[in-house]
Amino acid sequence: MTKTFKITYKVTIIILAILAAMTIGAIILLTIGADVLKTYSVILFEPLKTTLQLSEVLIRAIPLTIIALGIAVAYRSGIINIGAEGQMAMGILGTTAIALLFPELPKPILLPLAILAGAICGGLWGFIPGILKAKLQVSELLSTVMLNYIAAQFYTFFLRGPMLDPAESSLGGSGTPQSMRLSKNLWLERLPGTRLHTGIFFAIILAIVIYLLLWKTSTGMKMRAAGASERAARYGGISVTTYLVVAMVISGAFAGMAGAIEIAGVHRRAIEGVTGGYGFSAIVVALFGGLHPAGIIPASFFFGLLIVGADMTQRMVGVPANMVNVLQGIIILVIVATKMVLADPYLMEKVWRKYQKITNPPKEVEA
Amino acid sequence: MEITTKKITSLRVEHITKRFPGVLASDDISLSIGEGEILALVGENGAGKTTLMNILMGLYQPDEGRIIINGEEVRFRSPNDAFAAGLGMVHQQYMLVPNMTVLENIALGYKQAWSLFKLDLAMVRERIEEISKKYGLHVDPDAFIWQLSVGEQQRVELVKTLCLGARFLILDEPTSALTPQETDELIILLKRMASELSIIFISHKLQEVKDLSDTITILRHGAVVFQGNTTDHSPSDIAALMTGHEVELPLNEEPPCDGEIVLNIKDLKVKSDRGFLALNKLNLSIRSGEIVGLAGVSGNGQRELAEAINGLRKVESGEILFYGEDLANRSPHHVIEAGMGYIPEERNTEGIVPSFSIKENLILKDASHPEFSKHTFLRNKEIDKNATDLRIKFDIRSPNISIAAGSLSGGNIQKVILAREISRKPKFLIAVYPIRGLDLGAAEFIHRQLLEKRKEGIGILLVSEELDEILDLSDRVAVIFKGEIQQVLNRKDANRRSLGILMAGVKDDQNI
Ligand SMILES: Nc1ncnc2c1ncn2[C@@H]1O[C@H](COP(=O)(O)OP(=O)(O)OP(=O)(O)O)[C@@H](O)[C@H]1O
Ligand SMILES: [Mg+2]
Numbered sequence: 095m096t097k098t099f100k101i102t103y104k105v106t107i108i109i110l111a112i113l114a115a116m117t118i119g120a121i122i123l124l125t126i127g128a129d130v131l132k133t134y135s136v137i138l139f140e141p142l143k144t145t146l147q148l149s150e151v152l153i154r155a156i157p158l159t160i161i162a163l164g165i166a167v168a169y170r171s172g173i174i175n176i177g178a179e180g181q182m183a184m185g186i187l188g189t190t191a192i193a194l195l196f197p198e199l200p201k202p203i204l205l206p207l208a209i210l211a212g213a214i215c216g217g218l219w220g221f222i223p224g225i226l227k228a229k230l231q232v233s234e235l236l237s238t239v240m241l242n243y244i245a246a247q248f249y250t251f252f253l254r255g256p257m258l259d260p261a262e263s264s265l266g267g268s269g270t271p272q273s274m275r276l277s278k279n280l281w282l283e284r285l286p287g288t289r290l291h292t293g294i295f296f297a298i299i300l301a302i303v304i305y306l307l308l309w310k311t312s313t314g315m316k317m318r319a320a321g322a323s324e325r326a327a328r329y330g331g332i333s334v335t336t337y338l339v340v341a342m343v344i345s346g347a348f349a350g351m352a353g354a355i356e357i358a359g360v361h362r363r364a365i366e367g368v369t370g371g372y373g374f375s376a377i378v379v380a381l382f383g384g385l386h387p388a389g390i391i392p393a394s395f396f397f398g399l400l401i402v403g404a405d406m407t408q409r410m411v412g413v414p415a416n417m418v419n420v421l422q423g424i425i426i427l428v429i430v431a432t433k434m435v436l437a438d439p440y441l442m443e444k445v446w447r448k449y450q451k452i453t454n455p456p457k458e459v460e461a
Numbered sequence: 462m463e464i465t466t467k468k469i470t471s472l473r474v475e476h477i478t479k480r481f482p483g484v485l486a487s488d489d490i491s492l493s494i495g496e497g498e499i500l501a502l503v504g505e506n507g508a509g510k511t512t513l514m515n516i517l518m519g520l521y522q523p524d525e526g527r528i529i530i531n532g533e534e535v536r537f538r539s540p541n542d543a544f545a546a547g548l549g550m551v552h553q554q555y556m557l558v559p560n561m562t563v564l565e566n567i568a569l570g571y572k573q574a575w576s577l578f579k580l581d582l583a584m585v586r587e588r589i590e591e592i593s594k595k596y597g598l599h600v601d602p603d604a605f606i607w608q609l610s611v612g613e614q615q616r617v618e619l620v621k622t623l624c625l626g627a628r629f630l631i632l633d634e635p636t637s638a639l640t641p642q643e644t645d646e647l648i649i650l651l652k653r654m655a656s657e658l659s660i661i662f663i664s665h666k667l668q669e670v671k672d673l674s675d676t677i678t679i680l681r682h683g684a685v686v687f688q689g690n691t692t693d694h695s696p697s698d699i700a701a702l703m704t705g706h707e708v709e710l711p712l713n714e715e716p717p718c719d720g721e722i723v724l725n726i727k728d729l730k731v732k733s734d735r736g737f738l739a740l741n742k743l744n745l746s747i748r749s750g751e752i753v754g755l756a757g758v759s760g761n762g763q764r765e766l767a768e769a770i771n772g773l774r775k776v777e778s779g780e781i782l783f784y785g786e787d788l789a790n791r792s793p794h795h796v797i798e799a800g801m802g803y804i805p806e807e808r809n810t811e812g813i814v815p816s817f818s819i820k821e822n823l824i825l826k827d828a829s830h831p832e833f834s835k836h837t838f839l840r841n842k843e844i845d846k847n848a849t850d851l852r853i854k855f856d857i858r859s860p861n862i863s864i865a866a867g868s869l870s871g872g873n874i875q876k877v878i879l880a881r882e883i884s885r886k887p888k889f890l891i892a893v894y895p896i897r898g899l900d901l902g903a904a905e906f907i908h909r910q911l912l913e914k915r916k917e918g919i920g921i922l923l924v925s926e927e928l929d930e931i932l933d934l935s936d937r938v939a940v941i942f943k944g945e946i947q948q949v950l951n952r953k954d955a956n957r958r959s960l961g962i963l964m965a966g967v968k969d970d971q972n973i
Contacts, residue, residue, distance in 0.1 A: 306838075311837045311839060312833070312838075315821065315828045318817075322815075323813075326812065326815075326825070330797075331796075331798075333792065
């Protein structure tokens, strides 16, 4: 099989899939009487038109990438972490606490310390379901979801209580519970004129770290073995329960760091509702990206695009943002199906033989 | 497809070709089976036997060629189509749901018992009893699959296939997990059944092939290299045709061994999955440089013993002294570090991580070993070299070392496990059915390897139901029955008869 054929085959399938998704989406858009072409062009291209909008897409891709990396580690190790939303919230609390307590610390100390605090708080929130599963076989689906609620309550409590911006309580303020503006020493640099911050490098570095961890180290190999076949891993002397806990701690710490970066880079204060469903979207991003850093980065970008695009359609075409959620759902289904087709080597071989028969029939058959 | 109950009077496959990435698994295969005929399909590991049968059962689509039943071409898009046409297959790897009972597993395929809102389990139970009685195949309908030994699961598969009304049986290595008695019984049973149905039978044991089949087809590298009548050829002829050379299994002819005792098991009590005592005060000692064969009908505690030693099963009481250290209830990691090698019974689910590549599986136990990792970073060069060497040495048939181990043929999966366990330089080896599923040539090679290890001073506990294997290799033979060692015989006192009697639970020496 030639390389050109392989690439052409894959590209063709992807194009067919995109067409399929667009067709299904178009039918739905038509039923609500929307302008199909315009909606599409707004969702997919409008956010890319100006640097400002593009930067907004990237801003959303940063936490998605970081959280999805952690989820991929957990998933590969055999535990499904749907508690990233809560872990992220806990991370934000940790970061905020440090920044409020030591605002005077110089930047090279405060920033790493605050991110570390975020990682520790998120990691702790991942450790709990991990240890519960390892020791007591408590389903992580249950415990992580429950911990999301607990984290949300904590978050609300702290933002409305101890961490509430003094300006909010006395003067009424913005009406949204939030902390005061955090020390400048915590702020990440921004690209002038945009909100795009240096967290993007941090996300890329973490992606490389996770790639190395999972595929280039013995620890990663053991984690993957534990996730792929618990019984064989146990037989191989791999302590499945230990790696399960480790994986959950890493996963939680990543969500916590995503929270820290989001605060330090974008908002510069903790605000109620700032996690905004990133913890859940990141699950889809992780799966979508094939649980691999090289897939997660583009997947995050794509989802960032959809999030920003949804906002814009509402404003520009009057298609409700919910409708865009429906489109997202369709796209997810189509992509999952496409990935299965792409992963089928038999189908590819079949097409290859058909293709060969068509291009040079007599000689090939003999060989 | 309509469900028919018509007899299958002839089945032909013509010019079947099937390619997998990098492998030509079936290469223009044609064969035919008449009514009441038994065809034996033999060939080396990876020759393409299972693939051809999977094509017959609609699990794979052939790239070329056709299947003709009773003179009419058929096309099976799924196993359901094949069932409907009356074909039934017992697979090499069992296809049972582990956390369901025997009854439920059979009910899954037994469509007659299904109605819209109800599954008629009583009807399935009746059917199981009817088949059990008719063919003398005993199964406990309420046992969970995960509680059963491989041999018992095999029987469940056979009962299931018969319950579903197969009129053409395909058996992929049905005897590899059976005891000699069970094998004999199965052969008699199959012969009797041949009056009602046709059978394709895959086996690496040529004596069975000789006893049972009417015709033989030999595959090599996916192609038919020989077809003929069984009566015209002796087992050694067939072996020579199959491998291209004479095969002679090696014998342990060394004098009795006098090394020090390295594994000493004292009063070991271990529970089975079902909660009863699988090992009841078991005592056994093995010297360095000694092969002790553990003979016994499967399900008498062999699996539990192997798992307890390797830290995979809780020990209730007793000691497992290994070079003086008690291994009871230590972690699998600790046992491995202590120098224990273990070839497990379940190769697909325990011995390998199916989705991992061959090279990763070959270092499953040694990923952190300095040979293969440095500062926790994997040393890819060494890992590749290790895999390349072992692939050649153990003749693992695969397109390369990076493909998933789960896609290998049954025998080649076993070779991956053997390669890893033998090459890791263990101080002791627990080999559970080491040549199950291997072709003759590979079995010969493995036996030679085990004897070589013995010479190097390694103690080996050889668990097997094959009396020939045990008699060929062992210095001493221990017979296990209901979780206890019946008796330990020296090689010169052990023979098929004496072992057979002990294995059946008769202990009294006068009866021998
Ligand atoms: N699903 C699959 N994907 C890729 N390759 C496969 C697959 N199944 C089988 N093969 C390859 O096809 C070849 C034939 O395999 P097959 O299982 O038919 O051998 P076999 O004759 O049954 O061997 P054994 O005696 O070891 O069971 C092997 O090289 C194997 O690696
Ligand atoms: Mg096979």
